[in-house]
Amino acid sequence: MTQRLYWEDALLFEFEARVEALASWQGSPSVILDRTAFYPEAGGQMADHGQLAGLMVHDVQVDEQGRIHHLLEGGAPEVGARVMGQIDAQRRREHMALHTGQHMLSHAILDAARASTVSSRLGERVSTLDVDVAELSRDAIDEAVARVNALVDEDRPVRASFPSPEVLASLPLRRKPKVQDGIRVVEVEGFDVTPCGGTHATHTSQVQGLFVLSHARYKGGTRLTFLAGPRLRRVFVERALALDTLATRFTCAPEDVDKAVDNLDAELKQTRASLGAARLELASSYADTLVSEAVDGRVTAELDLSIGEARAISRKLVAQGLTVLLACGAGERLGVLVSRPEAEGMDVGRFLRESAKALGGGGGGRPHHAEGSIPRAAYAQLRERFLG
Ligand SMILES: [Zn+2]
16 A cells, blocks of 8 residues: 555645556556655545656556556656655645535535535536535525635634544544545544545635535535635636626626626617617518519519518518518528418419429418428529419
């Protein structure tokens, strides 16, 4: 079993070790050391990155024998060599803050809503905490978050230890240990005691702050998505800058952007309404032009209008005793409409059903009004059939 230096000191970012063996992890060559400060992916916490003997460490995993595999890029040191390891401290601090924040949130949400933690995942971008209560109110979440942030402000010590079985039995553990012996316990002073093998902040102030971005039903319980530590700071700065950009564009204060969007919405609705009215007016005057183009009581036109606008034009033409074929739309397929006065004339429903089918389209309707669609290329043929 590899000696785990991160258990003794989570802030140890440089260490010396001896290469014990060259092995493999899932088909990739790996390096086993006598001791390491590299944290392997486990318990929902991601693996450390960094350098070993000057080579990039891109993954760290632990096998069933407790041997820690370092996966390196571009080679490997010799067995027996003494090597230096450097942990990517920024990445580790981010994980430590998220992980400690998760411990505190788990306890705070248990207090606020009797919701026990089922699992947690501290991902590359997203960190989640799954709890066993489905009906979790935002108020309960806010209460838990406020508690965590108060503990951050209090800068309480966070300690890890391997207590004796007697001491362990006396501790108020938040959950049962997942391993049988060599149980490691992490305590946020005066608040939370839980068995855990991960890396944690040494003081709650390193968590910097915690925020629950969202919560949603998940597998019969609730999934909380949260931010803490350097990641919280980074994401909030990004969001603040994005909001500032919007505020500048709206020429308003950041807190008034919401109102500015409401105003824009109202303006858009009004503009759409007047545009619609203007288009109808245009369609109406276009119908007048079409009347003068009618031959033997029939008229056709291809319009860059909606089917609704085409209907308005056809109503006006039909009211003047004309039979009309209108095509509309801008894409590869045209919407088509055939209409005539109700009293007399051709069966336009049947005409369109048969013609559209023959031309690779479809449609139909009543004897005096029918609608459908055809490929744009077939419009000339449809028009020919109509004017017949
Ligand atoms: Zn932990």
